[in-house]
Amino acid sequence: EVQLVESGGGLVQPGRSLRLSCAASGFTFDDYAMHWVRQAPGKGLECVSGISLNGGTTAYADSVKGRFTISRDNAKNSLYLQMNSLREEDTALYYCVKGNDISIWSVFDYWGQGALVTVSS
Amino acid sequence: DRVLTQSPATLSVSPGERVTLSCRASQSIGRHLAWYQQKPGQSPRLLIYGASTRATGIPTRFSGGGSGTEFTLTVTSLQSEDLALYYCQQYDHWPLTFGGGTKVEIK
Numbered sequence: 001e002v003q004l005v006e007s008g009g010g011l012v013q014p015g016r017s018l019r020l021s022c023a024a025s026g027f028t029f030d031d032y033a034m035h036w037v038r039q040a041p042g043k044g045l046e047c048v049s050g051i052s053l054n055g056g057t058t059a060y061a062d063s064v065k066g067r068f069t070i071s072r073d074n075a076k077n078s079l080y081l082q083m084n085s086l087r088e089e090d091t092a093l094y095y096c097v098k099g100n101d102i103s104i105w106s107v108f109d110y111w112g113q114g115a116l117v118t119v120s121s
Numbered sequence: 122d123r124v125l126t127q128s129p130a131t132l133s134v135s136p137g138e139r140v141t142l143s144c145r146a147s148q149s150i151g152r153h154l155a156w157y158q159q160k161p162g163q164s165p166r167l168l169i170y171g172a173s174t175r176a177t178g179i180p181t182r183f184s185g186g187g188s189g190t191e192f193t194l195t196v197t198s199l200q201s202e203d204l205a206l207y208y209c210q211q212y213d214h215w216p217l218t219f220g221g222g223t224k225v226e227i228k
Contacts, residue, residue, distance in 0.1 A: 035217075045157075045165065045208055047217040059215045095164060105212050107155045109176065111164040 002026040002110040004096045009115030012086055020115055022079040022096030030054070030074035033099035033106050036081045038092035039114075048094070049081065050104035059104050064090075086119045093117075123148055123211050125220035135228045138199050142223045144192040144209035153213035156185055156194045159206045159222075168207075169194065201227055 008020040020036070035050040049060045049070040058070050069082040079096055093114040099106030124147040134140050144154065152172040157165040167176040169185035172192060182197045196203055204227050209220040 044222050045210075045219040047210075047219070050215070050217070061216050100170070104215065105153070105217070107167060107170040107212055108157070108165070108210070109167050109170075111166070113164055 002098065004098060004110060004112035006094065006096045006112045006115035009094065009117045011118045011120065013121050014086060014088055014119055016086055017082070017084045018086060018117060020081040020083065020094055020096075020117070022112060024077045024079065024096075024098070027098070027110075029072075029077040031102070033102060033104050034072060034079045035097040035099055035104070035106075035108060036070060036079075037095045037097050037108065037111075038090075038117075039095070040089075040092040043092075046092075050099070050106075051079070052104055053102045057104055083117070086117075088119050091117060091119045122216055123150055123214050123218055125209050125211055125218055127207075127209055127220035127223050129223060130221070131224045131226060133226045133228050134199050136199055136201055140196045140199050140225065142194040142196075142207055142225075144187075144194070144220050146190045146192070146211060148214075149189045150211045150213035152188050153211055154185075154187070154192050155210045155212065156183075157208045157210065157219075158203075159208065160204070165208065196225075199225070199227075203227075 003025045036048040067085045096112040097108040098110040100109040156169040159165040173185045
């Protein structure tokens with residue numbers, strides 16, 4: 001059974017940093033691209049970032065480019081999102097999502113339960 | 122960016138009815154379109170990819186169609202458990218984008 005478990009969310013002040021982690025199990029982690037998708041309270045879905053199976057290709061939404069960094073450790077079956085210079089508009093539930101392909105242009109076939117990030121003073 | 126526009130925003134239907142949701146892309150995305158279902162308090166679930174291929178375990182009452190810029194998701198004989206938000210998503214071009222969603226309510 002595929003499992004994606006996020007951690008690292010919480011309340012943080014504007015301008016500060018936070019690092020999300022995602023522990024993956026139930027599939028061969030280094031065979032697939034991975035993504036972070038967020039959902040602001042009561043709002044729709046936004047693809048924040050994606051990373052290819054070996055980490056060689058990464059991509060970001062314009063709203064987070066230059067502030068967020070996605071990475072993965074295939075030896076630990078883990079995905080990360082380093083979030084710097086956080087803004088109130090980054091407040092959202094952040095989902096760790098498995099792609100169904102090796103590239104970042106993939107469908108999201110499994111989702112975690114999400115980690116809530118609240119940016120507020 | 123490839124902008125996806127979903128319509129209608131809300132749909133009220135009776136159980137057993139046939140429902141069709143629409144998703145329009147601002148530029149051609151071939152058949153690189155997926156549909157997701159999000160029930161209240163839950164994570165989204167993949168329903169359809171490649172515009173018309175059902176994901177694993179998805180009931181046959183869900184079907185997708187279209188290509189280029191016009192896509193549809195059809196639910197034949199809507200069940201009460203189908204109450205949810207439905208999102209389309211394109212994976213043809215980064216940034217990968219979602220439509221604004223269609224809320225399906227049960228009358």
